[in-house]
Amino acid sequence: MLARLPITPFGNINCFVRISFKSLAKAFSSFLLLFQLCFLWSCKEEAPVAATRTYRMGFQNSAPRYDDFNLVLQTIALWSTRADAAMITTEVPWDSLLAGKTPQQYVKNNYVGLVEYYRSKKFKLWIYIDPQNGLNRTSDANALAAVGKSIAQPEMQKLYRRFVVVMDSMLRPDHLGLALETNLIRIAASSSIYNGVKKAANDAVADVRAIDPTVKLSVSVQADVAWGKLLGNGTYVGIQQDFVDFPFIEELGISSYPYFDFSNPDEIPINYYARLVEGKAMSLMITEGGWTSASFEGPNQKLISGSVEAQQKYIARQSQLLDAAPSLAWFQLPFTDIDLTKIPTNVDPSIRYFAYLGLVDINLQPKPSLTAWDNIFQRKLVQK
Numbered sequence: 001m002l003a004r005l006p007i008t009p010f011g012n013i014n015c016f017v018r019i020s021f022k023s024l025a026k027a028f029s030s031f032l033l034l035f036q037l038c039f040l041w042s043c044k045e046e047a048p049v050a051a052t053r054t055y056r057m058g059f060q061n062s063a064p065r066y067d068d069f070n071l072v073l074q075t076i077a078l079w080s081t082r083a084d085a086a087m088i089t090t091e092v093p094w095d096s097l098l099a100g101k102t103p104q105q106y107v108k109n110n111y112v113g114l115v116e117y118y119r120s121k122k123f124k125l126w127i128y129i130d131p132q133n134g135l136n137r138t139s140d141a142n143a144l145a146a147v148g149k150s151i152a153q154p155e156m157q158k159l160y161r162r163f164v165v166v167m168d169s170m171l172r173p174d175h176l177g178l179a180l181e182t183n184l185i186r187i188a189a190s191s192s193i194y195n196g197v198k199k200a201a202n203d204a205v206a207d208v209r210a211i212d213p214t215v216k217l218s219v220s221v222q223a224d225v226a227w228g229k230l231l232g233n234g235t236y237v238g239i240q241q242d243f244v245d246f247p248f249i250e251e252l253g254i255s256s257y258p259y260f261d262f263s264n265p266d267e268i269p270i271n272y273y274a275r276l277v278e279g280k281a282m283s284l285m286i287t288e289g290g291w292t293s294a295s296f297e298g299p300n301q302k303l304i305s306g307s308v309e310a311q312q313k314y315i316a317r318q319s320q321l322l323d324a325a326p327s328l329a330w331f332q333l334p335f336t337d338i339d340l341t342k343i344p345t346n347v348d349p350s351i352r353y354f355a356y357l358g359l360v361d362i363n364l365q366p367k368p369s370l371t372a373w374d375n376i377f378q379r380k381l382v383q384k
Contacts, residue, residue, distance in 0.1 A: 004256075007359070028186065028302070031245035033215075035049040038367065047257075051379060051380060052152070052379050052380045052381070052382045053319070053322075053323070053325075053376065053379040053380070053381055053382070054326075054327050054328070054381075054382060054383055055285075055322050055327040055328055055329050055330045055375070055379050055381075056084045056085035056124055056328070056329045056381065057082075057083055057084060057085065057101065057328070057330050057332075057376070058079075058084065058085035058086050058087060058123065058126075058329070058330075058331050058332075058333075058381075059079045059083055059086070059087065059090060059331065059332055059333065059334075060087040060088065060331065060333045060334075060335075060336045061075075061076060061086075061088075061114060062075065062333065062335050062358070063075045063336055063343075064336045064337060064338060064339040064358075064361075064363075064364075065339045065342040065362075066342075068341065070253045075336055075364065076117075078300045078331065078335070078360070078364065079335040080121055080123075082373065082374055082377050083121075083123065083319055083377075084122075084123060084124070084381060085123050085125070085126065085127070085329055085331070086118040086121075086123040086124075086125055086126070087123045087125075087126045087127075087287065087331045087333060088111060088125070088126070088127045088128070088171075088173075089127070089128040089129075089130065089177075089287070090113075090128075090130065090132070091129075091130045091131075091132075091134050091141050092129065092130060092131060092140055092141065092159065092160050093106055093142040093143075093163070094104065094143035094144050094149075094156075094159070094162050095116040097151075097159050097163065098143070098147065098159075100382050103162055103163045103165075103166035104166055104170065104283075106163075106277050107166055107170045107171065108170070109326040111167075111170075111171055112170065112171070115171045115262055124174045124175070124197055124329075124373065125171070125172075125173040125174050125175070126173060126177070126181055126285070126287070126331065127168070127171060127175070127176050127177065128166055128174075128176075128177035128220065128253065128287060129160075129163065129164050129167060129176075129177065129178065129179075130180045131151050131157075131160045131179060131197050131200050131201065132179070132180070132185055132189070132193065132197055133145075133150060133207065134180070134348070135347070135348035135351060136352055137181060137184050137185050137188040137189060137316070137378040138141070138188045138189055139189070139193075140152075140193060140347075142346070144156060150193065150196060151193060151194070151195075151196035151197055151200060152192040152193055152195065152196035153196070154254070156196075156200075157196060157199060157200040157203065159298075160200045160204070160367070161200060161204045161207050162205055164176075164178065164204045164207065164208060165204070165207045165208060165211065166190075168208050168211065168212050168215060168292060169211055169212070172212075172215075172289045172374060173201065173215060173249075174215065174216065174232055174365070175215065175216045175218065175285070175329075176208065176215045176216065176217055176218070177217075177218045177219060177220055177249075177253050178201040178204050178217060178218070178219055178246075179197050179198075179219040179220070179246070180219070180220045180221070180253070180255065180287075180288075181201075181220055181221065181222045181225075181255050181268075182198075182219050182221055182243070182245070182246060183221045183222055183225050183226060183239055183242055184221075184222040184225050184255075185197055186241065186242075186245075187225065187231055188231075188380070192257055197323075198245050198246070198340075201219065201246060202246065202247075202248065205217060205248045216251055217248050217249065217250050217251075218249055218250060218251045218252060218253050218285075219242065219246050219252075219253060219254030220252075220254060220255050220287045221239045221242050221252065221253070221254060221255065221276065221290070222255045222256070223254050223255065223256040223258075223272060223273060223276065223289075224256055224257065224258060224260065224261060226238055226239050226276055227272065229258075229260070229261040229268075230260065230261065236275070238275075238276070239366055243280075249282075250281060250282070251283045251285065251328060252276060252282055252283070252285070253284070253285050253286075253287035254273055254282040254284055254285065254286050254287060254289075255278065255287060255288045255289055255291035256272070256273075256288075256289040257289055257290065257291075257305060257354075258272075258284070258289075258291070259290075259292050259305075259306060259310075259315075260293045260298065261303065263305060263314045264310070264313075264316035265291060265310060265316075265317040265318075265340070266297065266313065266317060268321065270320065270321060270324050271324060271325075272321050272326075273286070273321050273322065273325040274321075274324050274325035274326070277325070277326065282326065283326045283327065283328040284325055284326060284327055284328065285327070285328050285329040285330070286318070286327075286329070286330045286331055287329075287330070287331055287333075288331065288333045289318075289332075289333075290311075290332060290334065290354075290357035290367070291306065291310060291311045291314035291315075291369075292304060292312040292353075292354075292357060293307060293308045293310070293337075293356045293357075293358075293367055293369070294306050294308070294355075296352065296353070296356075298353060299353075304340055304353070306356060308367045308368050311357075311367060311369040312367070312368040312369045312371070312372045313367070314369070315330070315359075315369045315372035315373050315376070316331075316372050317378075318330065319376045324376040328383070331372065332357075332359065333355070333357075334357045334358045334359065335358055335359055335365065336358040336359075336360050336361070336362065337355060337356050337357070337360070337361045337362045338351065338354070338355040338356075338358070338362070338364045340352055340355050348349065357372055
């Protein structure tokens with residue numbers, strides 16, 4: 001395990017808990033009305049620092065714990081008032097598919113009701129599907145590795161491709177990501193895994209285009225890796241190989257967890273995102289990332305310093321980085337912190353490195369970063 005890598009924890013949580021949103025759309029309207037009448041808290045409003053923004057803002061379904069369905073609904077109610085986009089990011093549900101569940105059954109049980117609710121809010125929808133291991137970029141997905149299978153195998157690539165097609169055809173996203181953090185996988189994983197991800201994603205393009213000629217296609221890359229952080233010597237290396245290996249990219253997803261390498265958000269270069277698409281007529285999106293609001297011992301016994309003040313500063317800095325780039329969307333995937341005492345035992349322990357990224361804590365109490373987010377969200381959205 002390459003524990004130092006900042007990777008995608010939140011899609012995996014959805015895979016482990018298997019929350020059903022089959023009837024969410026019907027139940028939600030009455031719940032939301034009740035919840036808004038007894039709204040638990042509000043945040044102090046301040047004047048936004050700019051008049052407009054080019055990027056939609058949103059979250060993924062997240063909660064401190066997933067064993068309490070009402071808590072999940074509460075959380076969605078809280079963030080849906082400060083968003084104009086929604087994200088679903090998930091690993092392929094390998095265990096369910098290998099056990100005989102059809103992709104149609106899985107998508108209906110887990111996502112259809114949730115997406116109906118998002119549509120009722122007029123959110124634009126992004127879906128990112130991870131063919132690899134979201135919490136350990138050195139490895140295949142845990143459910144594949146447990147049964148001796150790999151994305152390098154053609155039959156597993158076919159399962160992935162079928163799941164992608166069903167997700168697209170049943171949920172009709174506006175934007176579809178076919179792989180996550182591809183530059184990180186290329187460095188961290190074996191060549192067979194990386195080549196399996198590359199072939200699966202490229203082959204899925206023809207499958208998707210046969211039924212959906214309009215959805216915008218992308219992969220995500222890890223910005224910190226592109227800038228030579230994490231595994232490098234601090235020298236910018238870029239992502240040109242990703243454009244070569246995934247030539248279908250129409251827009252670029254970006255993952256970034258800079259608290260592993262920067263001590264202060266203001267140290268992040270203003271062109272941290274813009275440089276990745278320099279010379280290309282291409283928009284970009286922040287598909288995952290954040291700044292920890294608590295300190296902890298990180299990989300290799302390195303102290304990772306975090307605070308609520310630094311997190312608030314990061315949200316403000318993030319808006320500056322996006323304002324300086326051709327930005328289309330910004331997703332703060334975890335709206336809430338994660339209650340580490342309730343994490344299933346089969347979740348990789350590195351989840352603790354991402355437990356304090358929420359704009360509210362595990363009791364849904366706001367952090368200062370929520371005010372910063374709300375101020376930015378108040379800007380008028382101006383998109384072409």
